[in-house]
Amino acid sequence: MAAQIYSGEKYASRRREISANLAKRPEFHDSKPLPFMTREEKILESSRKLTLISKHMNEIIDPSDKRELYHLNCEVLGIEGNPMALHGDMFIPALTAQASDEQQEKWLSRALRREIIGTYAQTELGHGTNLRKLETIATYDVDTQEFVLHTPQITALKWWPGNLGKSSNYAVVVALMIIKGKNYGPQTFMVPLRDEKTHQPLKGITIGDIGPKLAYNIVDNGFLGFDHYRIPRTNLLMRHTRVEPDGTFVKPPHAKINYSAMVHVRSYMITGQAIMLAYALTIATRYSSVRRQGQIDTTQPEVKVLEYQTQQHRLFPSIARAYAFVFAGAETVRLYERVLQEVETGNVSLMADLHALTSGLKSVVTHQTAQGIEQARMACGGHGYSQASYISEIFGVAVGGCTYEGENLVMLQQLARYLVKSAGLVQAGQSSKLGPLVAYLGAKSDSTSLIDRTPTPGFAEYVKTFQHIARKQTLKAAQKLFGFMEKGDTREVAWNKSTVELNRASRLHTRLYIVEAFVRRVEEVADPRLKEVLTDLLRLHVNYELLDVAAYALEDGFLSSSQLDYIREQLYFYLAKIRPNAVSLVDSWEFSDRELRSVLGRRDGNVYENLFAWAKASPLNKTDVLPSVDKYLKPLMESARASKL
Template identity: 40%
Template sequence: MGKSVNPDLAKARSQATFDPANLTNYLYGGPEKLRRKRYLPAFVFKELCTEMSLTDLCLIFLGLLTHVSDYLGLTLSIENMAAKEYKEEGFKSTDDMSREEAYEESMRRAVYTNKRVLQLNLQDQEEQYYFREIFVPGANPFALHYVMFKDAINTQGTEDQIQKWLPLAETYAVTGTYAQTELGHGTFLRGLETTAEYDVQREEFILNTPTITSSKFWPGALGKTANVAILNAKLITKGRNCGMQSFWVPLRHLETHQPLPGITVGDIGPKFGYHTSDNGFLQLNRVRIPRENMLMRYSKVLQDGTFVPPENDRLVYVPMTQFRFVVIGRSGWTLAKAVTVATRYSAVRRQSEITPGGGEVQILDFQTQQHKLFTQIASAYAMIIAAKAAKDLYDSAFSKMEKGNLEDLPMLHALTSSMKAFNTWEMATGVEQCRMACGGHGYLLASGIPQMYTDMVSACTYEGENTVMCLQAARFLNKCQEAANKGERLPQLTRFLQTSRLNISSSLDQDVDLNDIIAAYEFRAATVISEANARLNAGLAMGKSQSEAWNYASQLLVKAALAFSHWFTVRALIENMRGAGFDNSTETLLLQLAKLYALDGMLRYSGDFRKVG
C-alpha cells in the first residue's frame, strides 16, 4: 500500500509524533466501535462486487470519493478495481444527473440500504448511519424518517401509540416526515397557522391550512417520499387555542401513493443544495383524523374535548431538541471532512518557492496555509468533542425527565439552541476556508467540498434560524443573570455568573495555563451576559416595553449566547483532552491543539478579551 500513497503524503504521515490509533479510538467510542465502523464499508464493497451491477458499484464508489476521509477501512484493491471499471465504462456520477434523476438514484440506493439494515439487524444508530452514508453520501430521501419522525413517536407518543406506530416506521410499512415549518412561519412556533379543531360529536380533529402562508413548506421527504407526517398544528378545542400539538396524519394512500382526500402535496423545487432531497409543501382542506391520532404522551384531549396540558410546555419541543444534537454533531464532522481534504491537498500540491532556486514546495510549508488549516483542524476537534459533552449532559438530564424531573429542560433548550447556532456558523465559515485553501481545485465538485458546503450550510437555518436560536438561549441566560443579581441559586451551567472572577496568572507571551484559558472564556461570557442584561434593563428604564427593550438589546443578547457556547466548547475540549487517558505524547499534542483553538478565538474576539482585561 505504501507504494501507492503519494510520497509527500506518506512523508507527512511518517512525521507524526503520536499514535493516531489512540485518537481514532477515542473519537469513535473505542476500538470495538471503530472496528465495526471500518468493517461496514469493506462489507458493503464485498457485497456490491458480488450482488450489484457494475453501474451500481461505480456510482457508489464515486459518491464515496467525496467523503473518502471517513472510510479508512476500504481496501486498496477494491478502490483500484472500482476506479478502473469506472474509467473503462465511462459511467457518470449523480453530479451529472438532472435533479429528478439524482433523486431517483438516491431513492433506489436508500431503499436498498433500508432493506439491508433490516436483514443485517443493525440496531446501533451510528452503525446504521455509517452503513447508509456509504450508499447515499448526499441527502438521503429518508433522512427525516430515520430521525425526527421516529423520534417524535418515541418521545411524544403514549406507550400504546409507540407500540402501534413505531413498528410500522421501523419496517417501512409507512414512510414518514416531520411537518412543522410553514411558508409564513418557521422558528416562531406560536405563529404557526395550521389548525387542528376538535369535533366532539365525532371525536375527530379537523385539520386545516386556512391561508397560503399556513401551507407546510420545507419538510424533507414531504414532496414525494412520505405517506405519513407527524404534523404540528394549533389545537383548538371548546373554542380555545391550546397551542401547538403533534398529530399522526396520513398523507398518501399506502397502496397507490396518491394524495388522500383533502391533501394537496408536492415538491418545492430546486434548492441551493440537497438536490436529492424532496423538500415539499402541504395544504390541508378539512382533513379528519381520529382523536387517537394526537400524540398524547404529555398533552391530552379527552373524549369530551377537555384539554389536559403538559406539566411543562417545552416538552412538546423535545423532538426538535434531540435533532439539534444531530445538527451540532454533524457540523463538527463536516468541517473535519473538509479540512481533511484541504490538508491532504496541501501536502501533495507543490507551488512557488520559499527559497529562490530551491524548487517548488508543498503549499503546506507556507505559514499562511498552515494558519488556514490548523485552526480549522482545531475547530473541528473542538466542535466534535463539545457536541459529545453536550449530548452526555442531555442523556443524563433526559433520564431524569423521563421520571418527571424537568428542572434541567430550560438549560438544555438554551444549550442546544446556542450551540446549534455557534457550531453551524463556525462550520459554514470553516468549510469555505478549506475550499479557498485548495485554490481553484476546491471549486471543483470532484473535491467534495462544494457539496459539503451547499448541503450543510442550510443547517444555519433549518431546525431554528441561528439568530432566533441565539435569542432563545439569551432569554434563559438573561433570567439566570437576573437570578444571579438577586443571589438566587442558578442552574448548573450558569453558576459561573456568580463565581467568575478575573484572576489570570499568565499572559499570551507565556506558556498559557489551560485553567487560565477556561477562566478567561468564562469571565468573557459572564461579562457579555451581564452587559446584555444591563442593556435590556436600560431599555426598560427608558420607558420601552418589554418587547421593545428586548429588540433594543438584541445584538448584545445574540453575542451573549455565542459567548456562552464558546466558553462551553473551550471548557469541554480542554477537560476532555485532559481526562481521556491518552498516553503522554498524544495528550501533549491534543492540549497544544486545544490551546491553538482557544488562542485563535481570543485573537478573533480580541476586543471582548481586551475589554475584560
C-alpha cells in the same frame, strides 16, 4: 486518535469494519459521481440504495446501534439526504413520543416495518420560528367525531417538511385544534396523505415538492394543503393529551414535554457538523500536500502549498475547531444522558442550563463550521470551485444547519435569556443559585490575565481569560437591557434594542464552553504521544480563539498589548509546529474515499489524473458538439461568414 474522535475504540473500530465490508459490495457504491446526476436521477439512485440497505443492513451493521446506522448512511447514501430520511429521524420518534400505546400498535409497528413511509409536518409557508402562529386548523366535528383539517390561506400551507413532497404516504401533522370554537393550540395528528396502493394524493390533499434548494436535493421537501380534509378523532396523537368523543379536552400532565427532544437533536447536530467540517478539512489538507505551487527557496522545486503560513492559517485553526466541536458534542451528549437520569429522579436543575447551552452551541458550531468549510474550499484554489472537490456540496448541506432546528440568531437569544436571568441573580447577590454552566458569572475576575507570566502557562489561565470576557459581556449586555427597561421600555422593546450585544454574550459564553470541553478532554488523554499532539492543537485553538475576541479584554486592560503580541507569536509558533502532523490529524477521522466523494481528497493523492478522468466522464462530454452549438452557435457564425461574401 480515531478512538478519541469517535468516543471510544469500539465504535472507531466498527466504523472501519463497516467501511471494509461496504468496500466489497459494489452495488452499494455510487453508480456514477453524484454531481453528474439530475435531481431525479439522484433520488432514483438513493431509492435504489435504500432498498438495498433495507435488505442487507443486518449483514453489515447492528441496526439497533444508531451510530452504526449513521456511518452506513454516510458511506452509502451520503450527505445530500434520502427519500426516507425523515421517516427514521422524525416520523418514528414522533409516533414513539406522542402516540398512545394503542395508536403505536396500529401505526408505529407498520412504520418500523416500512409498510408505510412518513414524515413530520410542522413548518408552514408563513411561519417557522413563531410556532404559536401556525395557521393550519383542525376543527372538531362532534357529530361525526372527526377532525376537519383545513388550510385557510396560502401562508398556512405546510412547507419544508422533508420527504413530504413525493415519498411519504403518511405524516404527523401539527395543527391548531379548534373544539366548539375554542383554540387549544398546536396538536399533532396522524394523517394519511396518499393512497397506499397507488401512491396518488388523497382527495382534499394538495401536495408536492417545493422545488430545488441550495443543497439537500435528494430530499423532497414538500408542501401540503388541506381542503376540509377529514380524519377520525382517534388520529389525534393521544399519549399525553386526549379529546373525548363529546369534544372534552384532557390536558397533558406537564407542558414541556418536547423540551428534551430539542436538546437531543441539537446535541447530535454538533457532532454531525464537526464531521462535515472534518470532511472539508480532510479534502483541503490532503490536496494541499499534493498541490505544489511557487517556491520559498528559489533553488528548490515548487513547494507543497501546505508550507505557506497563509494556508496553515486557513486550515489548522479549523482542524482544531473540528476536534473541539466533536469533543464538545460528545460531552454534551453525555451531559444530556445524565440530565435524563436526573429528570427521572425529579431533579430538573441542569435541564435549563443544558438547553441554553445546546442552543448556543448549535448556533456557534454551525456558523464556524460553514466558515471553515468555505475556507477549506478556497484553500483548494480553482479546483475547490469544481464539484469534483465536493466541498461546495458539503458547504451547502452543512450551512443548512444555520437555519433549520432553530434559526441561529434566535438560538443565541434563547441562550441570552438564560444568561440575562443568571446576570440578574449575580446582580441580586444570589450567585449561589447559578446553574453549574454559568457559575463563573458570579466569580470575581482577576485584574489582569496571566497567560504570558510563566514559561509554559497552563490552560487554566486561558480559561480564566475567556471567562473574564464572557462574564464582562454578559453582565454588560444585561445591564444595557435593564437600563432600557428602567427608562420605561417594555421588556420586548428593551430586548430588541439590546439583542446584538446580548447575542455577542451568548457567543462568548458558548466559545468559552467549547474551549473548556477541549481542555477537559486533553486532560483525560493518557497516551503521551496522543496527548502531546492534542495539546499542540489545543494551544493553537486557545491562542487563535483568544486573538479573535481579544478586543473585549484589551478594552479594560485585562489583556495588555504585550500579551496580545505573545498570543500572536504563540499562534504562529503552533501553526508551524502542527504542520508535520496536519495530514495525520485529518486522516485520523478515517473517512473512506467513498464517504468523502471528492476527487481532490483522495487518500492516494492521485489528484490530477483522476480530475481528468472525472471531467471526461461528465455529462457535457457525451458528445463532441453540443446541441446548443448545432442549433445556435454554428448558424450564428455561418450567417456572419455568409453576409461578408
